[in-house]
Structure formats: C-alpha cells, structure tokens
Amino acid sequence: MWALAGIGEVRDGDDVAKLIAATEPGLADGDVLLVTSKIVSKAEGRIVAADDREAAIDAETVRVVARRGPLRIVENRQGLVMAAAGVDASNTPAGTVLLLPVDPDASARAIREGLRQTLGVDVGVIVTDTFGRPWRNGLTDVAIGAAGVRVLDDLRGGSDAHGNPLSATVVATADELAAAGDLVKGKAQGLPVAVVRGLPHVVADVDEGARAIVRVGADDMFRLGTSEAIREAVAQRRTVREFTDEPVDGGAVRRAVAAAVTAPAPHHTTPWRFVLLESASARAELLDAMRDAWIADLRRDGKSEESIAKRVRRGEVLRRAPYLVVPCLVMDGAHHYGDERRDAAEREMFVVAAGAGVQNFLVALAGERLGSAWVSSTMFCRDVVRDVLGLPEGWDPMGAIAVGHAAAEPKERPEREASAFIEVR
Template sequence: MSGSGSTGTGYRVWAVGGLPEVRAGDDLAKLIAAAEPGLADGDVLLVTSKIVSKAEGRIVRAEDREAAIDAETVRVVARRGTLRIVENRQGLVMAAAGVDASNTPAGTVLLLPEDPDASARLIRDGLRDALGVEVGVVVTDTFGRPWRAGLTDVAIGAAGVRVLDDLRGGTDAHGNPLSATVVATADELAAAGDLVKGKASALPVAVVRGLGHVVVSDDAGARVMVRGARDDMFRLGTSEAVRLAVTQRRTVRSFTDEPVDPGAVRRAVAAAVTAPAPHHTTPWRFVLLESAASRVRLLDAMRDAWIADLRRDGKPEESIAKRVRRGDVLRDAPCLVVPCLVMDGSHTYGDARRDAAEREMFVVATGAGVQNFLVALAGERLGSAWVSSTMFCRDVVREALELPDDWDPMGAVAVGHPAQEPRARAEREAGDFIAVR
C-alpha cells in the first residue's frame, strides 16, 4: 500500500508474515528480525500491543473480566450498561481499561503493557542489536473515539519516533499562519499499519518505509500524547459529571484575581433552571453582580445591617468584628450571584399547614436550582461558596439591588477561580445515610 507522506514523497506499508504465536518471555525483537530481516534505517515498526502484552506475561487469571477492569481503572468517565469508558493506569481513556478477553485462554484476560514506551524502546534496541538498523517503533492498540463511529489503531507506546509534529509558527500553502496545528504523527502511523494488519488476520506487526523524517534518535514516547487534565476540555464524562455533585464540588473561599467569564456564569444559570419545580413553575431568579460597584453597594449595606443586629443582641465589638470578617469571602470574590425565590404559580389553600408545605416545595426547588448552578460552575472550572447571609436581611438586599418585593434572596454565591487546590473531603460512607424499609 502506498500514499503521499507529509514530505510529498511516497511511502509503503506492509504487514509482516511468519511470526509465531507469542508466549510469555519471548524476545519480540528477535522474532520480528527473523520474520523481516530486510528492515532498513528509517523504517517504522507498528506492533500490536496484544503481542507485547503476551511477551511480557501480562496474561492474568480472571474469571470475572469486570473485576480485572476495576483493578486497572483509575476513574470511570462514562458508563452505559456493561460498557465502561475509563482512565486506566497508563493514563489512557478507553473502553474497559484495555482489558482484552479475546485470543487468550478461557478464564484469563490480557492487560495492556505496563509501560508501553519502555516496551517500544526494548524492541527498538533489540532490532538495532540483531540487524544493526535504526528504526522507530510504535506500540498500537484499538480505540473508539468520541463523536465518531468505528474503531482505529492509535499509538500507546513509541520509541525513536516523533510522535507529535508541531507545525505552530509556520504557514500553510496560502501563507496563513498556523497557530494551533499539532499533528498526531504516531497515531497516523498506527492507523496506516492497521489497514494492512487488520483486526482478525493474525498479522500483528506492520512496517512503514519512506517516512524516515519521523524517525529520531531521541523522543519523549507516546505518553506525551495523553492530554493532561488541565487542558482536557472534555475531562468530565457522564458518570464523573454525575458524581461531581456529591464528591468533587467544593466550597471555595479563596479566589485569584483572574476575571470570571460572564458566559460561563450564564451557562451555569442555564443548567440551574433545568431543576425540577412544582406545578411547572420557574421559581428561580439569579442576580449577577458582575461589577465591583454593585458588589460593594450590596455588601456594605448588608454589613451595616448585620452590625446593627449584633449590637442589638448585645454582642461585644470584638466579637462583632470577628463575625463580620467571616463575610470576606463574598467581598473578595470577583463575581457574586444572588439566587432568589419567587412564588409565581404557587397555590393558596387557605390552610396554614398546606400553605406552609406549598412554600417548602418552592424552597426545595430553588435549592435544587442552586445545586445545579454550583455543579455547572465546577464544570466550568470555577470555584464557588454558597453563603446564607442574604436570607437574614432580605429587605436590605432588595433595596440595595432594586429587586421586586416578591423576590426572596436565598443566600449569595461567591464565584471565582480557586486560589489553591481544595483540600480532600473526608470520606463518607453512603450506607450511613440510608434507611431501608
């Protein structure tokens, strides 16, 4: 098979035949050298991870494949039925953590190589010793991809290969600057090899010739192709996003000076108003205090009202000053949001017990909306703290913010970029909070 490479010259890719069944302890470099002794400098070997795992003894007893997947999983990204997309110990996000129950004896499963980059280096060095050639080696595995049907091979390990081709700073054929183009060369090589290896043809190794410019003497391995959490815009999968509400969202009380994207806050409000509510009502209103002047006006008015209340209660001035300082989280945040409850659409029963229950339903619905809001902020990588203080001086808040009389402030949410990583939350056993009847 041939095609045009990135240099404009042709290349060839072919599968290597004649390889025996690989067993634990086999020297893959020697097996490949015996099957393809004509390897030349600048060739790239594409080696299916399955035979690497077999040679490295990564076959384990596992009557229950799910237990093996659990053992290899760092976090669950998404789940549908028995299918799980997870991050595994190698940092790869893939189905079933790469645990394979095919082409392996009954009652066993095949795990991915523990260090695929080290595996690729071992094969490259072995081929240099056996044949005296400088080649690149890519260890491949099969991946599905978000938003795309079908499977393809990608690089999970590499040695002697420029895995990423950074074209930023150059120009295209029309002279336009390239500002975001980084080509996943190793993945392209892996996919090219899969075209001739196939999924069921028992040809686990392929060779690419004619792309010697991608073969290098030093390399960073395929690990650099794994996108870090900070740069991963899609890190929160379905399962993880649900768990975020109870396990990952934190109350953040210290923020940086970095401005908050108003669009992010509005997207969080859009999530908030999907919460359930009684009688098909919409009991939520969110007042966004995005200017420093509006925040100062509100917080000064609340502070003065709070001090007056504490003095009426007979609190000493030292205690008053200490309590007021606790409200600094709202003053220090670059954005402040005041969620409000409105009772539009509520029913009046003329019975105190039922009327009280009606209001409680609306309060619960507002709380659900605020929880949605907090979780959505976390998804935007923003920290937040929901503080109850506006509930104790609602008239003052309504006056300072010029709100309608029927808007009841339900606390205030400080929003900003966390100044430091939140501390780990103490573990809570769900069973301690469950009653079964």
C-alpha cells in the same frame, strides 16, 4: 507498507526483536515498524489466569471514565483511556486474559535497540493497540508505545498554502502510522508486524514516547462520561472562601444559571431569579449596606463589639470574591388557600425548589471550574438588599453566592457514608 509473515505464535520470554529479525524483513534505516501490542504482551508474560474478565479489568483500572451497562471506558495503569482497560480475552487460551505491556514505550525501546544490535539498522518502532473513538463508529489502531519516532508533528507557528497562520495544528503522526499499518496487518490474518518505508523524517533519536500523545486531565474537555461528569461535579463542589484576582467569565455564570433553572418546581412555576453583581461598585454598595444593617441588628441583640466584629469577619468571604450572585425566590404561581398550615407548606415547596435551583447553580459552577460559597446573610436583611439592588417587593433574596477561582485546593470533605443517611421501610 507491508506486513511481515512468519513470526508465528509468541510465547512468554520470547525476544520480539529476534523474532522480527528471523523473518529476514529487509529493513533499512528510516523504516518504521508497527508492532501489535498482543505479541509484546505475550513475550513479556502479560497473560494472566482470570476466569472473570471483569475482575481483571478492575485490577487494571485507575479511573472509570464512562459506563453503560457492562461496557466501561476507563483510564488504565498505562494512562490510556480505552474500553475495558485494554484487557483482551481473544487470541489467548480459555481461562486467561491478556493485559497490555506494563510500559509500552519501554517495550518499543527494547525492540528498537534489539533490531539495531541484530540487524544494524536504525528504525522507529511503534507498539499499537485497537481503540474505539468518541463520536465515531468503528475501531482503529493507535500508538500506545513508541521509540525513535516523532510521535507528534507540531505545525503551530507555521502557515498554510494561503498564508493563514496555523495556531492549533498538531498532527498525531504515530497514530496515523498505527492506523495505516493495520490496513496491511488486518485483525485476523496472524500478521502482527508491519513496516512503513518512505517517511525517514519521522525517525529520530527522540526521548518522547507515545505517552506524549495522551492528553492530561487538566486539558481534557471530555474527561468523563455524562453521568460520571455529573457525579464528579457534585463531588468536587466545595465551599471556597479564598479567591484569586482572576476575573470571572460572565458567560460561565450565565451557563450555570441556565442549569439552575432546570430544577424542579411546584405547579410548573419558575421560582428562581439570579441577580449578577458584576461591577465592583455594585458589590461594595450592597455589602456596605448589609454590614451596617447586620451590625445594627447585633447591637439591638446586645452583642458585644468583639462578638460583632467576629461575626462581621465571617461574612468577609463575599468581599474577597471577584463576583457575587444573589439568588432570589419569587412566589409567582403559588396557591393561596387562606389556611395558615397549607399556605406555610406552599411556601416551603417554593423554598425547596429555590434550593434545588441554587444547588444546580453551584454544581454547574464547579463544572466550569469556578469556586463558590453560598452565604445566608442576605436573608437577614432582605429589605436592605431589595432597596440597594432595586428589586421588586416579591423577590426574596436567598443568601449571596461568592464566585471566583479558588486560591488554593479546598480542604478534603470528611468522608460520609451514604448508609448513615438512609432509612428503608
């Protein structure tokens, strides 16, 4: 592995392949070239005037992943998650910034084809850039573009030296090469290209580029920073009324309960209880009893049978769910003043705390990728619910929550402007 000297300053319109060839690199079939993205960007005219680097970062950002002070980790237009969208203010004239290549894989293909035509060699090309990494200090180079290189080495289905099956081992070969190349290129030596020889098995006419290394959002367990994840979970919480038959993981529900009981409550109390109806028979028994009580109430109110049937249908969302949760309010630790006004306010405090716990629960379910619908019906027949579920007299059911996997994408929530809900004094 060695770096190529003599490339010099790269300018807009330069042919990177010809610049490399001009150094008389002595390339052979099966070599891999590691090309710093900066020279590719300069050759492709990706230097832009920008007195304000933050504005340039905004323009290149698709999604903010995490933010702390002025530092932003974002997903950029190339689909890469990195600091500052890859916008670089170093090694470029004052008042300008350097953007990443528009399509780093296409850039790598052009360099590879140019070297094939100029030098007659079949080499792999990797375009590299410098990344920080979660959970690790320090920077390293990774592959952001590739051509003619097997960027991933999938060892799944094989076995190790002891005969143990390999079920999760996929080696990021292109990233390992990029990091190795940076050892000889350095960050400030003016050596933007390195050559690796001796690994011909990674060079092949393959269509995959470095984009194959980028984990898609659905598979990324760490797609967001902490505060962004909380906001996203809150924003993505929707009332889901149609569910698939896919079973609900009871562990996920229990984790949501653990989040629920961190809600604020008066007098250092714990006013929440969550009854988990995990068996179909328990759900059916409760819902049948609630339906009968509800119909009896509606008939006493003089509602027509048509009206009653319509109202009962609204509660059917609970029957369509594969899992039910009944949150309950308990007043243990409440103060009793012997004054109707103050005792009513005391209960309101506990009801607000119960609502905060339920909100935590619903948001945590969304974070577990579970849909939910909070239905108030148990509040209208609390005695029936307590009797069927065998609950203590002091437990007040605060509705029922249908839980499951959404059968379809929830409808978009109407846009709400926060300022419409704010009064400042």
